[in-house]
Amino acid sequence: MIIRSILEELKDLLTHIGEAADKALEIEEDVDGLEKISSAIIHAYERLASRINAMEEEQKETCPDCGGPADDSCTLSRKDNKTEICNDCGMAEAFEELSK
Numbered sequence: 302m303i304i305r306s307i308l309e310e311l312k313d314l315l316t317h318i319g320e321a322a323d324k325a326l327e328i329e330e331d332v333d334g335l336e337k338i339s340s341a342i343i344h345a346y347e348r349l350a351s352r353i354n355a356m357e358e359e360q361k362e363t364c365p366d367c368g369g370p371a372d373d374s375c376t377l378s379r380k381d382n383k384t385e386i387c388n389d390c391g392m393a394e395a396f397e398e399l400s401k
Contacts, residue, residue: 308353311346318342366390 318339364371364387366378376391378384379398386394 308346308350311349315339315343315346364390 362371363369364375365384366386367390369387369389371385371387374388375385376388378386378391379394
């Protein structure tokens, strides 16, 4: 997913920022400034990750076709071969295709 790849890139960026902060601590440069920036970025990342995880959970819990509950055994829609739908809607699509 695009969201996951963005989070992974942000995680890598935070790792590099953390390494830079560690080096700054070693040479005692503007430690307070780096710590504040690093802390703010980490806090923003955690909030973003939490919101994205909540959105993904919300998407998993409901079927986009019927709005009903969807469990872990969802199926791919025959319409686009990407969208996960509940098993009932998947069966309905299969029967609809057979009746054509």
